[in-house]
Amino acid sequence: MRHSGQEDHQTEVLRQELIDGYGLLPQQILREAIADYHAKIKSQEKEQPQEVLALTTAREAGLIIDYYELENGWLQVFIAGEDKPVSISKSNVISWVQEQERLNCVTT
DSSP states (O other), rough: OOOOHHHHHHHHHHHHHHHHOOOHHHHHHHHHHHHHHHHHHHHHHHHOHHHHHHHHHHHHHHSSSSEEEEETEEEEEEEEOOSEEEEEGGGGHHHHHHHHHHHHHOOO
């Protein structure tokens, strides 16, 4: 992950403020930052919504090729044999996956 010179400068300014203004040691800042970042990642993993779990399971089962989430609350789902992804709203994902499972059982 590369950072721009401006981001590096902003980080340095914040780091220096923590050292000068609050008397923190560089090691303390780094240790806290790593612990906070780790906790943030772990909490995001635990909060994985049911829609994502349903799509992940569908991908592992071969019902879909892949998917990605759009910022507007919709998902793009890639299905074998289709040139373009299918757009599905998050609120309809679970029922859509269930329908794909049903269709897959009928055709196999």
